[in-house]
Amino acid sequence: MAFFEASEGPWPALLIGVPLLAAFTAIVTWRAARLLIWSGAAVVPVLSVVLLARVIHAGGLRLPIGGWAPPLGIAFAVDGLSAGFIVVTGLVMAGVLLFALPQFTASAPGAAESRAGYAFVPLVFLAWAALNALFLSGDLFNLYVALELLTLSAVALVAIDGRSGTIAAAIRYALFGLFGSLAYLLGAALLYAVHGTLDMALIAERATADGATVIAGALMTAGLAAKTALFPFHAWLPPAHSGAPAPASAILSGLVPKASFYIIVRIWFDVMPQAAGTIMPVLLGVLGSCAIIYGSVLAIRQEQLKLVIAYSTVAQLGYLFLIFPLAGGGGEPQPWAAGAWTGGIIHAFSHALAKAAMFLCAGLFMEALGHDRIAGLRGAAHHLPLTVFAFALAGVSLMGLPPSGGFTAKYLLLTASFAGGQIGWAIVIMVGGLLAALYLFRPLTYAFTRRGLEEREFARVPRPRQVIPLLLAGLSILLGIASAAPYDILQIGRPHAAVEGLE
């Protein structure tokens, strides 16, 4: 992580401070929530974009908090990867908050007194603060704290509607998540014992492929994989993500697992690429492949839209793990074949946007129909054309069809696997894309069915709310059309291991 020292104050702390403040204010005075949402949803994304602009300009920032340099102090470290994640988080969060505005802050008497109405806004802001803190951290322990804050707010979001099913789902999630955190913390403690620091850049300078480092890496990866719902730790995800209210699911599915994945990427590519060995990348790739196939097959078999989307998340998260075996592998005639790392990250971005859009669409279907059974979607294309269109656009990105962000990612991953002679991963990617088409076209087919329209009741859904998922889905498409920009941004501070592969 070669950062340019920048002589500026730790103003990026505002990215954590503003949502945190918003969360606490919302807890104390929920009546001001509407104003808060508007200002928070406006300010933090703007800050994110400013940060991105600074990163593009300065080529990576390293901001010691309070002027104390590591190892004694702790530092924010921002490069293209973290700035990209922060911006995507900002976009999804802003969209979700605007979407949820009428749902949870309705002025109807009694509406705001419900648990969901009271807790949703503060929890979302807490999660936002946690995500930003996580992506800003340059230090393994800060990452731990941010990750815990994220897990706790995510667990609470799952349980927000208070039915016994969702509470059980939340507890299951919490058990996996806490187990994961402890494994991660144990790994961090081991690294500290060996290297005497938790600053990632410093460990990267000191780490070798010694046994303790490898064990620490394995422990942290196992813990984080449980939080990322990597197969076979995925069992908690579908009930948790499908049980939560749709806007919460959008955050849970689109952003939360990306955070722990981000740490895994940081650990292996930035901190200790030389400790990866040959087995670990392949193992992660195999588990990712299992997730793709297993998640997709189960998604095909679901009868409820939200479960389809949740299982699709299990599958889509699997793609992310293919970057471990595929990174590197660039041959002479096609240097861009080393783009698997970038491809994986672009996949994470486009999945975040598309999956959030998809859950918001599912939420609109539920509002209009009162349920989310796929067979009940008949006629939706007529009554909610914008929502169906947004769902389809998000689907295009998930299937990896051009010109979406999902396609760019798939292209980079496929090229890397062909150029590196690792055809097996390419087959998994292709099969995964076809299975995705199977599970996504099923609800769409029902939506286009016209039979039985007359007796079906669709409640009205205001247009502005339908526009939000459309915008998010459109962004995930735009990520492919204008993929040169995210690609270049991700090259800022890109670790060498991303190009040369894990040893």
Added chain:
Amino acid sequence: MSALLPLTILLSSLIPAVVTFFLSERNVYLRNGLSLGGAVVKLVLLAIMLSEVARGAIYELRFDLVPGLFLLLRVDDLSLLFVTLSGFLWLLTTIYAIAYFGKSAHLTRFFGFFSLCVAATTGIALSGTLITFFLFYELLTLSTWPLVVHKGDAKSLRAGRVYLAFTMPGAAALLVAIIWLESAVGPVEFRVAAPLHDLGDWSLRAIFALFILGIGVKSALVPLHGWLPAAMAAPAPVSALLHAVAVVKAGAFGIVRIVYDVFGIGLLQQLTLGLPLAILASITIIYGSIRALQQTDIKRRLAYSTVSQVSYIVLGTALAGPFATIGGLIHLVHQGLMKITLFFCAGIFAERAQITRIDELDGIGPRMPWTALCFSIGAMGMIGIPPIAGFVSKWYLGIGALQAGQHWVIGVLTVSSLLNALYFLPLLYRIWFRTPSDAAQAAAPREYPVALIAPPVLTAIAALATGLLAGSSLSPLSWATLIVERSYLP
């Protein structure tokens, strides 16, 4: 300006598509105006470009994505051949569709996807690289699916499923082929020779097979043709689009691109891939004709006829001599004109006289003279009766086969023409010479409005004219000759 022309021509259908999606059902005039306006603008642009490209101009627009991945829109002689056809037929099909649907529901969606479909076809025609081609090829799949399922009944939904079951794996095969090739030799631009020899012979053969597998789905090569007859459940304008304007043509055009502009004839012969492709095309021609013969439904018979006819293009491409190539390329245009005439007429028969089965055609000729006349011209053209366009194609294909030393192809052409006659002549006989049943006589079908009848009349005239005036410098034949002289002659 020259860089913007390809973009403008793409936008002339893309903008109507996108704007249409946001219109309400009530904005009928604006919606129709958008589609028609886009089509007219496109034709004007095409006229400009045709004259410029004839003088040797090339238009290019490059758009970079990630490294190694860029989009290239490029107008050359071959792309103009296809885009002119689809632009002309788009205008007529739009007029026809407006008249055909009248006031029925969900038209905003229909016209939106319809324009999107044409935008995708334009994109396919203008693509200058494999990846660009793939992008628009997928866009075409996605934008035709809602059209296929447009009616929303069980039959069209099944058709939609079948369509996806063929096209999605096809697209996957195509993508694998592209990436396999490009990961070894770099981005492949059409008409820029890529160092394909870096790959082994067997890898190249496998890649070629994947290409044919991927694109053959759209061009309905046997055994990848199953979706086409199923898609007959869609309304008549969609059939016209699938068979003449966009989908099937995109497949055939893609095969032409792969054979000539990616692999090149020399390499293809070195790998001995031309002959298998020609045999596959011949099998498709014969099989499609035989299946057409077995159908009792007019549209299904026409569908199998398309399966058969489109493979003429593939056959001409695979034979690879100059005359065969010309024959294949002009058939791209000729088949489009004739088949769209037939589908327009079949749609009118179905809408205005409730005729969908062949035995119901008895004696319809005198009562619906315009439609029946156009249908007859289209059918005779398909058989290859001079001076209609189809004859010219077959003539060139025949000479091309002799030139390439593949005498057996003459046999295929003869058998296929015989079969064509066998499955079209009985229709013409019924239309003109049989007396209608009493019930049919009681009904008085009317050919209205003009907008419904004018498109088939125009396409029928065009099919006649391209045959009669094949020697003129403005004919598709001259253009195809120009393409072959410029690009594919050694």
Added chain:
Amino acid sequence: MTEMPVSSAQLFGLCGAALIGIGLYGFIAHRHLLRRLVGFNVIGSGVFLLFGSTGYRRVELGADPVPQALVITGVVVAVSATALLVALIIRLAQLTGSARLPEESPGGGR
């Protein structure tokens, strides 16, 4: 503290490891959610002990304060997590009458 022999750091480390093992057993073997939560806290204590013991690494400088600071933070995090889980478990028990996950209840998947 400075004269503390190095071997006691190892002793703390081993104790931590033992605690992790015991806690892990409880966490996995039990079905009652409160017991699993206790198991989680025992693992947590083990990890914190282990982490704290790494503070002995540079004896000549005295105890390294960083692990202590980190452990305190960790304890706070663990307490919050425990509080949230207890709240959830109580709610689950109120709603279903059982402090077990539905798929692990004796009655089956209710």
